[in-house]
Amino acid sequence: MTHQGTKTIITERLTLRKFSPDDALAMYETWAKDPRVTKYLTWPPYKSPEGCRKILEEWEKSYEQDDYYQWCMEYEGRPIGAISAVRLQERDEWAELGYCMGHDFWGKGLMTEAAEAVIDFFFSQVGVHRVCIEHAVRNPASGRVAEKCGMRHEGVKRESFKASWGEFLDISFWGILREEWEAKTKQDFSQK
Numbered sequence: 001m002t003h004q005g006t007k008t009i010i011t012e013r014l015t016l017r018k019f020s021p022d023d024a025l026a027m028y029e030t031w032a033k034d035p036r037v038t039k040y041l042t043w044p045p046y047k048s049p050e051g052c053r054k055i056l057e058e059w060e061k062s063y064e065q066d067d068y069y070q071w072c073m074e075y076e077g078r079p080i081g082a083i084s085a086v087r088l089q090e091r092d093e094w095a096e097l098g099y100c101m102g103h104d105f106w107g108k109g110l111m112t113e114a115a116e117a118v119i120d121f122f123f124s125q126v127g128v129h130r131v132c133i134e135h136a137v138r139n140p141a142s143g144r145v146a147e148k149c150g151m152r153h154e155g156v157k158r159e160s161f162k163a164s165w166g167e168f169l170d171i172s173f174w175g176i177l178r179e180e181w182e183a184k185t186k187q188d189f190s191q192k
């Protein structure tokens, strides 16, 4: 793997860029305070923009590492969500993605657009062998994003996630391998 850091990526409708502490208010108002967004995530809703600013300051420091990948999704000039590598397995050359976005922006294909671009980035620039995601079975929209990005369903781990309300939830696993990404890229290109 050849790390690149969080480089700006431009897609048809989005700019994926580094966060800055100045994004705190938008992050808080648009997605981080909303329990509908965090329901199946590992973190609870933020209680204030100051909380967001603190984490953004940490992310700003982390950007100094070239193996840190955390993008702000900017749409029509404003931050609407985040997509990141939540895990990098150096030895086995894979990246696991995580993503979340403001409720007002769901259902427009925006996360699929962001995830496809980030997957392309990891294969073409970082040189990974595999990109994957995992999500609660009860949160099928996330799996649908993975599927639309060309990932395959790899299985379900039973009750491996403890939700904020204490229930243990089944988790679905999805992944795409380098050879599958190459075939998809060729096919997408020939259809253009």
Ligand SMILES: CC(C)(COP(=O)(O)OP(=O)(O)OC[C@H]1O[C@@H](n2cnc3c(N)ncnc32)[C@H](O)[C@@H]1OP(=O)(O)O)[C@@H](O)C(=O)NCCC(=O)NCCS
Pocket: 036, 037, 038, 040, 041, 098, 099, 100, 101, 102, 105, 106, 107, 108, 109, 110, 111, 112, 113, 134, 135, 136, 139, 140, 141, 142, 144, 145
């Ligand atoms: C999951 C999430 C990222 C999806 O983003 P999005 O931009 O709305 O996704 P897209 O529009 O690209 O695609 C969503 C797909 O899921 C489908 N979908 C939505 N709700 C669904 C449901 N309850 N059951 C099945 N499919 C569903 C949509 O119809 C769409 O598929 P389609 O294009 O075939 O119609 C967004 O809902 C989100 O931020 N949720 C909160 C955070 C989260 O759960 N993150 C993932 C944690 S693993």
